Structure formats: C-alpha cells, structure tokens
Amino acid sequence: MSDSTDLKKAGLKATLPRLKILGILEEPRARHMTAEDVYKALLDMGEEVGLATVYRVLTQFESAGLVIRHNFEGGRSVFEVNQGGHHDHVVCVECGEVFEFYDPAIEERQRRVAETLGFHVDSHSLYMYGTCLGMKREGKCSKRLIPGSGVPRERDGRG
Amino acid sequence: MSDSTDLKKAGLKATLPRLKILGILEEPRARHMTAEDVYKALLDMGEEVGLATVYRVLTQFESAGLVIRHNFEGGRSVFEVNQGGHHDHVVCVECGEVFEFYDPAIEERQRRVAETLGFHVDSHSLYMYGTCLGMKREGKCSKRLIPGSGVPRERDGRG
DNA sequence: TTTTGCATGGGAATCGTTCTAGTTTACACT
DNA sequence: AGTGTAAACTAGAACGATTCCCATGCAAAA
Incomplete structure (x- = not known):
C-alpha cells in the first residue's frame, strides 16, 4: 500500500x-522471480501489462535500487526486492530452491x-550451486518450487 | 601441441x-573469453570454423572439465581454461579487466x-564488480583490455 | 481544457545461443 | 595405405530472453 x-x-x-510489479515482488513467497514469472503473475491477476513493460520496469527498479538482479546459471535474470541486508545465495540445481x-x-x-x-567494489555476488537436503534424501524438496527461482539442471544433455 | x-x-x-580452440584458450593472455571472442580469434588466424562449432566445443570442454564457464554480469558466458586451482574473480566494469x-x-x-x-555443493562462484586502480587513478587501465574479459558497464544508461 | 511529456503495449528487432540438415573427417580395422 | 562408420563439421534456420520502436494513453502543468 505504501x-x-x-x-x-x-x-x-x-x-x-x-505498483503491481512491486507488489508482486514484495509478496513473501515471491523471493526470486524471472521477468517472465512476474509477467505471468500479472496475467493471473487479470492485469493487462505488456512483457516489455515488465522488463523496462524491472530494469528501472534495479537502477533505483529497489530490486536486485541476479545472473544465476542458465542465462536468464532473476529479481528479488532489495530489503537492505546484503546476502548471498545457495541454489539447488535439482529443484530450483534458493537459500x-x-x-x-x-x-x-x-x-x-x-x-x-x-579495487573499488560496487557490487559482489556469491552463488553456490548443488543439491539441497530434500533432494538428496528423498529426491524431492520439502519446499515448493517457486517458479523461476533458478533453473533446474539442464544445459546440453551432453553433446 | 600435446x-x-x-x-x-x-x-x-x-x-x-x-585443437585450435583449446590452443587459443591456453594462450596466457587469453584468460577470459566469450564464445564470440574465440570465434573472432579463429577468424583472425584464418581458420574457417563456424560459430556454432565454437559454442558446441566450448560446452563439450566444459562438460569434460577442460574449461570453466562464468556467468558474469551482462548475461553472456565467458570461458577460461581449467588450470586446476579454483579461484574467484574481480571484474572491473570500467575497463573489463579481470583479476x-x-x-x-x-x-x-x-x-x-x-x-x-x-547442501551438497557442485560449484560455486564469487564475483566482485567495481572499478580497478588504473581506472580510478587515471581513467584508464594499465593493462590492455582483453576483449570480452567482462562487459564494461552499460545496462540502462543510468547508474 | 489544452498542452506537454513520460509511460505503456504490442510487435518487430536484436542478441546470444542452440538445433537441423547435409557434408566431411577421425580413427579403428582391413 | 584403403575403407566404413560414428562422430564432428559448416551454414543457416530457429530459439528464448531481452530490448527497441512508435503510436497511443494518461497524468501533471499551464
């Protein structure tokens, strides 16, 4: 609201x-979303927002420091609201969960x-990729898979 | 040659x-190259190698552990030969230099x-982005700019 | 209310990367 | 050395993610 x-x-x-995009990103369960995820969430809400607008707005938010863009493995960007405290990420390549x-x-x-x-540091990022406890133990993750939280392993299937 | x-x-x-691609990547000054860089280097050498082949070969090399792929800011992948010792990276967004x-x-x-x-870790990466000493002091870097060593700042033209 | 100017939406364009089809090559076996 | 076959190659089309373009929309200023 504010x-x-x-x-x-x-x-x-x-x-x-x-407003809508910021609202979506601020939902607690939305932690890490791709532009596409945000776009789909908007469609689900019945909002008519263009994909181009989503990308534009996300980039503006990034410039404004409202969100942080991550370049996880797999090429596409994921975004999260900037809640002030810097933190690093652990990404499960099996289920996509992000810790x-x-x-x-x-x-x-x-x-x-x-x-x-x-060296003057503007930003830094630390990512660990691997397999989370849930996937190791049961082959499934206790946490639901947030769409776009990461990209489950698959790059080439072997050439 | 071996x-x-x-x-x-x-x-x-x-x-x-x-052989050519591996040779290029093994040159001491080649540290971090994009697929495009490797392709251009091949053309400069007068080799007729397709860009698709470069991508395919680089991915194969990655799978084989011969090279390491990095996802620096800016989306595109950069590759370096795997010389055994793990290390992290400091990227100057002004001149593209990588330390x-x-x-x-x-x-x-x-x-x-x-x-x-x-969590079982398969791989991890730590990148710091900012401005190197040379760029801070003189607005230019003492080291030559290796093409593709990183992507000089430019995402939105606002910063 | 009219003007002014940034924001939007949709589609085309672009960028990096991968796939497809048809051709060539490396390498094991005569 | 000569040959068969699977693997690798090239060029170009296709692809997914992202950005550009521009006519239209809409909100604050005049």
Whole structure:
C-alpha cells in the first residue's frame, strides 16, 4: 500500500504497472522471480501489462535500487526486492530452491581482497550451486518450487 | 601441441577446430573469453570454423572439465581454461579487466555454510564488480583490455 | 481544457545461443 | 595405405530472453 511512496522516493511515477510489479515482488513467497514469472503473475491477476513493460520496469527498479538482479546459471535474470541486508545465495540445481545466507567473515575477507588490489567494489555476488537436503534424501524438496527461482539442471544433455 | 593428448584424455576426438580452440584458450593472455571472442580469434588466424562449432566445443570442454564457464554480469558466458586451482574473480566494469584471487578462509566459510544447510555443493562462484586502480587513478587501465574479459558497464544508461 | 511529456503495449528487432540438415573427417580395422 | 562408420563439421534456420520502436494513453502543468 505504501508502495507508491517507495516509488516516488525512488524518483519513479506511481503508475499501475509499477505498483503491481512491486507488489508482486514484495509478496513473501515471491523471493526470486524471472521477468517472465512476474509477467505471468500479472496475467493471473487479470492485469493487462505488456512483457516489455515488465522488463523496462524491472530494469528501472534495479537502477533505483529497489530490486536486485541476479545472473544465476542458465542465462536468464532473476529479481528479488532489495530489503537492505546484503546476502548471498545457495541454489539447488535439482529443484530450483534458493537459500540465502550472510557470513560476516566472508564479507570481511572480500573487503580485504578488494583493498589489497586497490579495487573499488560496487557490487559482489556469491552463488553456490548443488543439491539441497530434500533432494538428496528423498529426491524431492520439502519446499515448493517457486517458479523461476533458478533453473533446474539442464544445459546440453551432453553433446 | 600435446593438446591432442589432453583432448583424448577427455574422451574427445582431436579435431582441428577443437585443437585450435583449446590452443587459443591456453594462450596466457587469453584468460577470459566469450564464445564470440574465440570465434573472432579463429577468424583472425584464418581458420574457417563456424560459430556454432565454437559454442558446441566450448560446452563439450566444459562438460569434460577442460574449461570453466562464468556467468558474469551482462548475461553472456565467458570461458577460461581449467588450470586446476579454483579461484574467484574481480571484474572491473570500467575497463573489463579481470583479476583472480583465492582466499582459503572464504572457501572454508562457504564449506561451513553448505554443511550447515546439508547442501551438497557442485560449484560455486564469487564475483566482485567495481572499478580497478588504473581506472580510478587515471581513467584508464594499465593493462590492455582483453576483449570480452567482462562487459564494461552499460545496462540502462543510468547508474 | 489544452498542452506537454513520460509511460505503456504490442510487435518487430536484436542478441546470444542452440538445433537441423547435409557434408566431411577421425580413427579403428582391413 | 584403403575403407566404413560414428562422430564432428559448416551454414543457416530457429530459439528464448531481452530490448527497441512508435503510436497511443494518461497524468501533471499551464
């Protein structure tokens, strides 16, 4: 509801597509979505928003710092709302589940490395890819598969 | 020249395109190249190799563990020869330069995090994006810009 | 209410990448 | 060395994700 305030603070007009998209991303269960996911969610809500608009708005949100874009394995971008606290990601390539974590020690070491190189860091990303507990144990994940949370393993099938 | 042995060890026939591509990637100055870069390098050498072949071969090399694929910001993949030692990357978004580092403490913490989650890690990647010393100081980088080493900043023209 | 200008939607265009079809080559076996 | 066969090759079409283009829409300013 106060989304419109967020938008204006970010220097963006509070238009309906923008409000809807931000609303979707802010749903707790929406953690990591592709542009396509957001588009489908809009269609499901009965909103007539073009895919081009979704991409445009997501990029604007990224520039404004409202969302964070991730380039997980598989090429397509996934977005999550920027809730302030930086965190890193663990992605299950079997079920697509995404876990988040924050490790101060890792952050500190990164800072140190950058400092040594005289490098000014704008952003950094740490992803771990593998198999989650649920998939290892039962071949299925206890958590539901959020569409687009990642791309289950499949790149070439072997050439 | 013993590249053909490397290929056979990896279970791949020693064809001319594969030998050439591996050769290009093994040049010390070739550190991180996109498929397009490799293709252009082949053309420059006067080799008639199709772009599709480059992509196919790179994917095969990845499957065989000969090269590592990175998904830097910007969507497109970059490849580097797998020289055994894992390392992480620092990418200058101004000049495209890529620095490498290895920090045992970070690796250890990552292992710890995965363990805590009961997560089996297949691969992990850590990238830092920002501005290198050369670009900060002089607006230019002391190192030459390897084409495709990364994608100089440009996503929306707002930053 | 008219003007002004950014935002939108839909489709075409573009980019990186993969697939398809038909041809050629590497390599094991005469 | 000569040959058969599976694998690899090339070019170009196809593809999915994303961006561009532009006529239309709509909201704030005049």
